[in-house]
Amino acid sequence: MTKILIIGAGHAGGSVAALLRQYGYEGPIVLVGDEASAPYQRPPLSKAWLKGEATQEDLLLRPESFYAEQGITLRTGMTATAIDREEKRVRFADGTEETYDSLVLATGSTARKLAIPGADRPDLLELRTLEDAGKLKAALRPGSRLAVVGGGYVGLEAAASARALGVEVVVLERMDRVLARVASETLSTFFTDLHRAHGVEIRTGVEVTAFEDGGVRLADGSRVAADVVLVGVGGLARDDLARAAGLVCDNGVVVDGTARTSDPAIHAVGDMTFRPLPVHGGRMQRLESVPNALEQAKQVAAALTGRPAPAPEVPWFWSDQYEVKLQIAGLPNDADRQLVRGDPAEERFAVFHLSGDHIVCVEAVNAPAEFMGGRQLIGRATPVDAVKLADPAVSMKAVALQTF
Numbered sequence: 517m518t519k520i521l522i523i524g525a526g527h528a529g530g531s532v533a534a535l536l537r538q539y540g541y542e543g544p545i546v547l548v549g550d551e552a553s554a555p556y557q558r559p560p561l562s563k564a565w566l567k568g569e570a571t572q573e574d575l576l577l578r579p580e581s582f583y584a585e586q587g588i589t590l591r592t593g594m595t596a597t598a599i600d601r602e603e604k605r606v607r608f609a610d611g612t613e614e615t616y617d618s619l620v621l622a623t624g625s626t627a628r629k630l631a632i633p634g635a636d637r638p639d640l641l642e643l644r645t646l647e648d649a650g651k652l653k654a655a656l657r658p659g660s661r662l663a664v665v666g667g668g669y670v671g672l673e674a675a676a677s678a679r680a681l682g683v684e685v686v687v688l689e690r691m692d693r694v695l696a697r698v699a700s701e702t703l704s705t706f707f708t709d710l711h712r713a714h715g716v717e718i719r720t721g722v723e724v725t726a727f728e729d730g731g732v733r734l735a736d737g738s739r740v741a742a743d744v745v746l747v748g749v750g751g752l753a754r755d756d757l758a759r760a761a762g763l764v765c766d767n768g769v770v771v772d773g774t775a776r777t778s779d780p781a782i783h784a785v786g787d788m789t790f791r792p793l794p795v796h797g798g799r800m801q802r803l804e805s806v807p808n809a810l811e812q813a814k815q816v817a818a819a820l821t822g823r824p825a826p827a828p829e830v831p832w833f834w835s836d837q838y839e840v841k842l843q844i845a846g847l848p849n850d851a852d853r854q855l856v857r858g859d860p861a862e863e864r865f866a867v868f869h870l871s872g873d874h875i876v877c878v879e880a881v882n883a884p885a886e887f888m889g890g891r892q893l894i895g896r897a898t899p900v901d902a903v904k905l906a907d908p909a910v911s912m913k914a915v916a917l918q919t920f
Contacts, residue, residue, distance in 0.1 A: 517543035520820060521614050523596045523606060523757070524622030525549025527558065528786030528809035530577050532620050535817035537586045545588045546614055548606075550595040553646055554580045559806060561649040562673035563836050567680050568653075575646070596623075599761035601779055618781055618820055621758055621769060625751035625787035625804055630665070634727030641746045643670055655744045658682030663732055663742035665724050667694030669835045671748035672707060676837040679714050686717040686740060688732070693720055697750075700848070700867045703879050706860045707837065714838060751804055753788045766790050768802045773828070774819045775812045783819070785812035794828035795895060796847055796876070805833045830895045832887075843884065845891035846877035855906045857886060866890065868906075873899040885912045892916060 520536065522529045525547050533547045549555070556575040564570040583590040595609040605615045627642040629635055641652050652674070656662065662678045664671040667689030675685045687694065693704040708718050719740075726733040731741040753768035764770045764778040768790035775783045775791070786809040792798045807829070814826045835842040840863060851869035858865030866886035869877035874897060878890030889912030893900060901918065904910045 518617035519544045519546070519615065520618045520620065521606060521616035522547045522620040522622060524620075524624060524786070524788075525551065525555050525590065525592065526622060526624050526786065526809075527555065527577065527806055528624070528813055529620065529622030530555025531810055531813035532622065532785060532816050533583075533588050534578065534586070535813055536820060537588070539817050539821040539823055541817075541821050546591065546616075547583070547588055548591045548594045548596065548608075548614065550593065551645060551647070552593050554578075554583065554590060554592065556646060557806075558644075559834075561646065562643055562670050563677055565649055566653055566656075566674065566677040572646070596757055599757060599782075601761055601781070604781065616781075618783070620816055621777070621782065621784040621788065622786050622809075623754040623757060623788050626754050627747070628750040628752050630724065630747065630749060632724065632726055637727050639745070640727055641744065643674055643746060643748060644751070652744070652746060656681050656683050657743075660684070660743040661686070661741065662744045662746060663688060663740055664746050664748060665732065666748040666750070667691070667696075667718070667720070668698065668748055668750065669695070671746065672711065673835060673837055674746055674748070675711060675716050676714070679716060679838075683744075685715075686719065686742070687711070688722050688724055688734075688740065689718070689720045690723050691720065694718065699844075700854060700869070700879060702854070702856055702860065702867050703842075703881070706865075706881065710838065710840060710863075751787065753790070753802060755788055758784065758788075766800075770800075771812075773815070774825060775815045776819065783816045785809060785816055793831060793847070795830050796849070799849065801847070803831055805831070807832050830891050832891060841882055841884075843880045843887040844878065845880075845887060846875070846894040848877040851876050855902060857906055858883060858908050870900075870902065873902065875900060875905075889913065889916050 555577045596606050597609050598607045605613050607613050627644050661684040664675050664687045667687050678685050695704045723735040724732045725735050755765045755769050758769045759765050769784040771784050771789045771791050775785050777784050787804045790802050811829045832845045848869040850871045855868050864882040866880040866883045875893045880887035
């Protein structure tokens with residue numbers, strides 16, 4: 517019987533293993549991860565876990581006993597170093613090897629590093645793994661000062677959690693607004709105001725040029741004092757193993773709609789992939805999200821068990837900061853205009869991105885109906901009446917059904 521080897525025991529890899537059993541695969545499955553833990557959820561690391569509202573056991577995708585019960589061999593603390601595609605075997609840092617008939621790569625992403633003096637300081641923190649989160653949690657004390665370098669979602673979530681712990685926080689963003697690469701200006705303004713209302717100092721248009729004892733140095737020569745420095749300036753696909761094996765890569769491992777790589781015996785899933793998005797005209801993009809990992813896990817499990825390919829999904833994301841829940845569906849790349857439904861001052865609104873009379877993205881703040889309705893309209897490519905869409909008095913159900 518064929519053997520499936522999964523390299524990467526995060527959300528994507530762990531989901532592939534579980535879905536294979538759910539879909540009826542009875543052959544050997546070996547799941548190998550370089551962290552010490554069984555597969556766990558990463559989103560709570562910057563939120564519930566950091567604030568002490570969740571335990572390490574709460575983070576686990578499934579109880580550790582699940583893998584033995586399902587006949588899945590779980591090997592943790594193992595780093596893959598090379599893939600021999602001819603012999604169909606993977607070598608590990610400890611000198612051991614694993615053979616495979618089908619290989620699934622799920623190595624995720626790694627934190628982007630700044631090429632500036634002090635970037636290799638051991639006291640600099642990042643937030644990608646449970647170990648990273650443990651270091652940050654241990655460093656945050658009431659009354660201490662945290663400098664967050666990078667105004668993206670992870671940095672802002674960590675800032676919100678730190679404020680809940682009584683930590684003073686300053687966010688340093690190189691662009692002219694937070695979330696500049698991933699959100700509308702309306703959303704950026706809302707979250708800037710939200711964080712400032714909670715006592716966070718937000719500084720935009722500033723560039724960190726060095727990390728020093730007790731703080732960071734900026735391009736204008738000034739210094740920002742901090743007891744703890746967290747760097748969150750984006751992530752890079754961990755595709756070095758795939759590149760060394762000769763797989764086609766471009767901003768990640770290039771895969772098709774079944775998550776298959778340029779080698780028919782190898783699939784890749786999750787943050788590490790550069791994948792087609794059928795809902796957005798087949799454009800290729802790398803996504804870092806749990807829904808993306810789960811969608812590709814379903815694609816792989818279906819392909820390896822002979823099931824029909826699952827229907828393409830609308831990309832979606834979320835972020836929790838303070839008492840605010842942000843939900844995003846779709847991508848705004850092809851939008852030619854935006855409209856706001858609701859009032860940001862009331863902390864309940866949605867920004868719709870439209871291309872012609874079609875929604876391509878919705879950013880919903882404490883607005884689940886707008887999120888769900890927008891997601892459905894994107895998936896169905898249903899045209900909408902923009903005037904009605906902008907009117908909160910018209911329900912999203914009526915907008916979707918065009919019953920005004």
